[in-house]
Amino acid sequence: MSKTIIDTNFNFPNQKSVYKGKVREVYNIDNNLLVMIATDRLSAFDVVMPKGIPYKGQILNQIATKFMSQTEDLVPNWLIATPDPNVAVGHLCKPFKVEMVIRGYMSGHAAREYKTGKRLLCGVPLPEGMKENDKFPEPIITPATKAEMGDHDEDISRKDILKRGIVSEADYLVLEDYTRKLFQRGTEIAASRGLILVDTKYEFGKTKDGKIVLIDEIHTPDSSRYFYADGYQERQDKNEPQKQLSKEFVRQWLIANNFQGLQGQTVPVMSDEYIDTVSERYIELYENIMGEQFVKADVTNIQERIKTNVETYLAKANF
Structure with a gap:
């Protein structure tokens, strides 16, 4: 099986809809909960790269959820649980249309x-x-x-x-x-x-x-x-x-290879060797930002792992 997850097509119990962003895929459960899956997709200059980056989704999800725990005394957040290394579950919210x-x-x-x-x-x-x-x-x-x-x-x-x-x-x-x-x-x-x-x-x-x-x-x-x-x-x-x-090092690599997401430009091919270096950089990012060692999740079958963990959580959740 692939060691990256670049797309999902789950059908969870009481699922109402799914929204697919550049990196995350968000499943609406019973118009009450959101199941947010961080994929291994890489986006730069508002363009999604053709290949996924091993462990990137896990890294993003774990940094985000841990920082939410470390800031919830200042600002309330949407998070309820993290049933899988790539998954966050939280309250259904209507997003503001500004970043x-x-x-x-x-x-x-x-x-x-x-x-x-x-x-x-x-x-x-x-x-x-x-x-x-x-x-x-x-x-x-x-x-x-x-x-x-x-x-x-x-x-x-x-x-x-x-x-x-x-x-x-x-x-x-x-x-x-x-x-x-x-x-x-x-x-x-x-x-x-x-x-x-x-x-x-x-x-x-x-x-x-x-x-x-x-x-x-x-x-x-x-x-x-x-x-x-x-x-x-x-x-x-x-x-x-x-x-x-x-992620600026990726943007700089793309610029050096004549790509900035402009019309008519072609996304340069990332070799498997370069993909591996990007993955290693993301792990370095995690360990420096979080001050702890990164523990790689089992990637034998990421889709099945996520499906099992989310369905187990939803079956036990009492919302």
């Missing part, structure tokens, strides 16, 4: 925009005289929303979110507050492990009783960028690239 991106440093998308001469990102003014990977005076929130056509993320300002009625002002103030609190906690946890949390994104939803909760993922290498703290300032002073833990 709350928060940046502590001039990196990634922000740096690329800055280099083109832009000094306003999502309505937030950017200081003059910054160079790539410099720290912002204060973290900035630069939201994104899905384009009306397709799944591409678009920058959007707070003003436009409110003007277009995407989120009410009262709710948006809560989203901003939760975003800053989560980023501060994530920054503290990262620092305790010799890392810098550079930027990240959070997604939120509303439960049936109207409570705003954190959903999806938190502080994973797919949603976040980390630098090693040791040597950060020295590398900045020498104008050297930062040593980082994130």
Whole structure:
């Protein structure tokens, strides 16, 4: 059997529907619970790569669920249980149609925009005289929303979110507050492990009783960028690239192979050897971010393992 899971087609008891995102597949159980399966798919520049990355789904799911446990005193979240290494079960929520991106440093998308001469990102003014990977005076929130056509993320300002009625002002103030609190906690946890949390994104939803909760993922290498703290300032002073833990190394490989998700571009072929190195990098990410050894789950038959674990959980769950 394949050692990766890149697609699922389950039919769980009381299943109402299934939503397939770029990486996660979400099963609606009785309009009450959501079963979220983190696949091994790899997405970059809003394009899903043809091959899966061994253990990636397990890594993302375990980082996200463990960080939710470590932040639930600050911000309520959707999570109820993790019956399988690739699976999270939580409350059915209506997602807000914005991603709350928060940046502590001039990196990634922000740096690329800055280099083109832009000094306003999502309505937030950017200081003059910054160079790539410099720290912002204060973290900035630069939201994104899905384009009306397709799944591409678009920058959007707070003003436009409110003007277009995407989120009410009262709710948006809560989203901003939760975003800053989560980023501060994530920054503290990262620092305790010799890392810098550079930027990240959070997604939120509303439960049936109207409570705003954190959903999806938190502080994973797919949603976040980390630098090693040791040597950060020295590398900045020498104008050297930062040593980082994130999916950015995949983006840079794609850029070097003439792919940025633009129309007419072809996804470069990832060799099995390169796939293995990506998997090893994700394991390194896990162990550095979580401060513990990664334990590989049995991948003899991932589909059957997930099916059995989820069905066993649902049979015992009393909702």
